Amino acid sequence: MYRFLFTQLLSRIDPEDAHHLTVGALRLLSTAPVVKKAVHRxxxxxDPALRVQAFGVHFPGPFGLAAGFDKDAGCVEAMSALGFGHVEVGTITAHAQPGNARPRLFRLPRERxxxxxxxxxxxxxGAAARALGRTRGVPAVVGVNIGKTKVVPEAEAAADYVASAKELAPLADYLVVNVSSPNTPGLRNLQAVELLRPLLSAVKEVADGTPKRTPLLVKIAPDLADEDVDAVADLTLELGLDGIIATNTTIGREGVSSTEAGGLSGRPLKARSLAVLRRLRARVGDRLTLVSVGGVEDVDDVWERLLAGATLVQGYTGLIYHGPLWAYRIHRGLARRMRRHGVSDLREIVGRTAG
Known part of the structure; x- marks a missing residue:
């Protein structure tokens, strides 16, 4: 049914307009208590076998929605009701901003x-904090992804991130420092260890000071050289962060015909995202929580990421091509596979194939 709807209707609508229509519908679902609770049920x-604990937070399932879909925290309850084990909102900046000029979102259906x-x-x-502060009608685990305001110079980046953290860390189940989007000029420069150390240290001080101590993670790019992946992993351990999210979108174009500027997500990112996960696991073992994202399409991908060392897995692009039941189907398939393999606890398989 969804495939027909996508092919005959959604694919004919401008991608960003389709996204806004979807978000609007999900916001309506979030405001309909009876329907929302029924969908959530x-x-x-x-399934108890799907439950996982990471950095002190309990997740009902390991598969969550990556940042980028719910930019202003308006769909948290709806996405939780649709089966996502957690919802990462953002990327949110300290100051409101319109983003880049349209068109700025492009589907590549053949390449998924x-x-x-x-x-x-x-x-x-501020607006995101007000949205997150509202009482929820269904339970949801919420991560908050923060980034640099575009007009803020690199020298003032740490203060900009701290401003966002002060607003949002008390309302988040976990906080993510995003220094890896390719669409804010100079942002990826902050992944260099000498710039990243003071930034993460400043945000960590805010996160550590919240009433329940908000776990802090950093999100990295797939385009980092292997030695830079190692350096960020070592820094994350040194500073006592809780985990790494790997990876963001890529500026590479291997496997696709489009030359549009921007970050590429979806199936072509699968191999590199998995390679970075495996490298991180080899470097840090189980001392950090690793969250894998990039090219995740189905239960096979989720299973592979867990075996490779991810405690949590995220997706976003697959939602566009597989529809609103995507997360539900992945969790259902994962529970069936666990029973088939005699696995009663996800901890039994995390990192099983790691070198």
Missing amino acids: RLAPR AVINRMGFNNAGA
């Missing part, structure tokens, strides 16, 4: 991919 992961150059369009940390 039907689709949210409930998307290119975006959105540029952190969002209503700002």
